[in-house]
Structures are given as C-alpha cells and as structure tokens.
Amino acid sequence: MRRWTLWLPLALFAGFCAVVVVGLIVPKSTDIPSRMIGQPLPTFALPAAVAARPGLATPDFNRGKPRLLNIFASWCIPCAAEAPVLNDLAQRGVEIDGIAIRDHRADLETFLAQHGNPYARLGADDVSAVQLAIGSSGVPETFVIDGHGVIRDQHIGDIRPEEIPLMLGKLREAGR
C-alpha cells in the first residue's frame, strides 16, 4: 500500500468535520420562499377588514401598474416595525394592498390608528386561505405584483428602511 493512502481515511474524516463545523457556525435560514413567483395570483375575494378600506380581490391587481401586496397582522411585532417604511413607500406613490391574517377588526383598527394606514385596499383572511394559496409562510411578507396580476417577487420579513431603494427597484423591474 502506498504511503499517502494511509492518510486517506484521516483526510476524509477531516473533510467531514469541516463540513459539520461550517454547518454549525453558519446560521440556517428558516425562510421558505414562495414557489409562486412568476405565476399569476390565485383567484380570491376577501371581505373588507376595516370600515375605512374596501376588500381585496384578484381583479384589483389587473390594472396595469405594479403594486405591493403586504401580508401582515396586528399581533405581529415586526409588522409594527415595518409600518413606517410602508408609510414612506405609500407617500412615494407606491400602491400597497394589505391582507390581514387572522385579525379581529378592533385590533386591526387600533393598529392602523397607531401606525398609520398605507393600504389602498385591505382584505381580511381569517383562515390563512389566501396566504397558503400564494405560498406565504408567515408575517410580515411583501409580494411585488405586476400590472397583470402576476407575482414577480417576494420579500420575507419586515422591510427595513435601507431596503426601500431595493423595493422601488423591484417595482420598476415589474413594470417592464
């Protein structure tokens, strides 16, 4: 047997250890991205979640201009952190529609009174039906929908202030 083959099992074991250590140090992402990106929005029609905004249905997304679809809830803490960013985007002319997941109307109205209401339309999804149909796995998530109702992109987690240019870029991209 050649000299170097004596070291082969040790080298293989060292390689295996390296893989395990890297796996332990690099944090695992628990995000599950939606596979519906590139697909048209599923057909849905949600009732109005609050008195001040109409409900949300699929034809609302077929109006020629890209919009954001924000999945949120009043019981979700990062959604409260995201609210100023959404208000900022709305002030810049971005149209945002919201789907409130499993929310009592009173809680939602308190949340919107406290954090502002950037939504053009707001639908109530009490059994997460639309959330499952578009491949969203939690709150908050924001989808970029183009002017023909096709899902073009997904942002998992709250939108940070430094990500505003990124979102504007995605909307421009969806507009092409």
Next chain:
Amino acid sequence: MRRLVLAIALALTVPAQADDTMPAAPWADRQLPDPALEAKAQALMETIRCLVCQSQSIADSNASIAGDMRSQIRTRIAAGESPGSIRTWLIARYGDYVSYTPQPDAATWPLFAGPPVLVVIAGAVIRGRMRRKRVAA
C-alpha cells in the same frame, strides 16, 4: 420558601403574544365524520411539515397556520380531492421542503442512489476478501 417564590413568579408571568387570538379554522381541530376520509386526511397531515415549527408535522403543531392547513386539507378531502393532489398543490407553493416524502430530483438523486451503490461496493470488497482467504487457505 423556594416553592412560594416560584409560585409567585409563575403567577406574575405574562404570556408571549406572538400568535393571534382568533378562533381556530372550522376543521382545524375537529375530525371528519367519515372515518375513512379522516384516516386519509390524518395520513396526509402527518407527512406535511409545519411552516412555522419546521421540525413538526401539521398534525402535531399548535401553530395557527398549521391549524389552517389542517382545516384546508380536511375540507378538500371531504370534497373528494386525493391526498396526492393536495400534496402536489402544497409543493407547488412551498417546494419540496413542505413534504416529508421528498421525490428524487436533479439536486438530491445522489442521496437516494448513494446507499445502494455503497452496498454494491461493500459487497464487492467482501467478495474480494473472501476469495483471497480461500486462495490463502
């Protein structure tokens, strides 16, 4: 004394409000009246991963999204849909990760092919050794 302190501490704890307070979906925690359909639904639910507590199936998870998924599965099975088509629907939305029974594809086929190949190699090595032994004896 320690028990008293513990009891007071427990009484003053505030439950974490990271989940909603709405009632569960209609079929999240109720079994279907037809036992055969319920068995089909249960078998499917035990092999679908919860999206929030990702090491549990939706049959075990208490998360409200798991309850909503259970309710959807039961409603669809009661309406006559096959478990396979429901699984395909979920995989089309969340990818293979949502199912506990992944199919081999371009990225994962070595994991499925590896063990039989290793068994064949091990068998060949053993056969070689046995032959050498017989020759030596």
